[in-house]
Amino acid sequence: MFIVALLIIAKLWKEPKCPLTDEWIKKMWYIHTVEYYSAIKKNEILPFAMTGIELESIMLSEMKSSQIKINAI
Template identity: 65%
Template sequence: ISFKKLKIELPYDPAIALLGIYPKDTDVVKRRAICTPMFIAALSTIAKSWKEPRCPSTGDWIKKMWSIYTMEYYSAIKKNDFTTFAATWTALEEIMLSEISEAEKDNYRMVSLIYGT
């Protein structure tokens, strides 16, 4: 799939996230700990369904993000660096909540309150 065929203009080369090179004049540097795992999740999801011209379902995205979350969680425990892990995922949660409606936010907060997540 070519981004030109889809008429999508990317602000940066997608390889930037994988190489760890970020422009200094943007706030991307602040969010690279969040953007790189999400980019890898998107890349993995796209690679799996390369021959299927469809958008991944919400369930597919949740499964992929959960697997990344789990890997990073155990990595943080092994490195004894849980604060960085928590900060990254809290920031991701804030970004995701900023993108959804108020009704969805209320639903999310209720589930978080009930299940203690």
Template identity: 70%
Template sequence: EKIKLYIELPYDLAIPLLDIYLDKTFLEKDTCTRMFIAALFTIAKTWKQPKCPSTDDWIRKMWYIYTMEYYSAIKKDKIMSFAAT
């Protein structure tokens, strides 16, 4: 049985995504820019829906974007460090 999680959050869930970057990497600007764009697209999709998604759906979407961008940045950082040596 699926349990719905109802939480009222006092802030926009896209805001934490705007502060993602890895320490000592050359990809900070690119990663933050892509995260900001991804957050905007997610918010825009929500506006076009006839009803607002549930909080757990929203968290799941934002967490997926966060995770994919984080691991993408790590992968690119490893490629860049390999290319520099």
């Protein structure tokens, strides 16, 4: 009788509905892509792009100053 009860419970038991990792990654990738293209469409500059531009200008100014020091010697 106990085994029959366990089989009935196992048959009726529903597994929890947790999103799979693959589905979650696809959803997040889609959201990121939509945000990126909407920003491009609006001609907005993304914050991380500005950081890259600032780093590039800093590196260029450091290179120029080192070139000036080398030429001065």
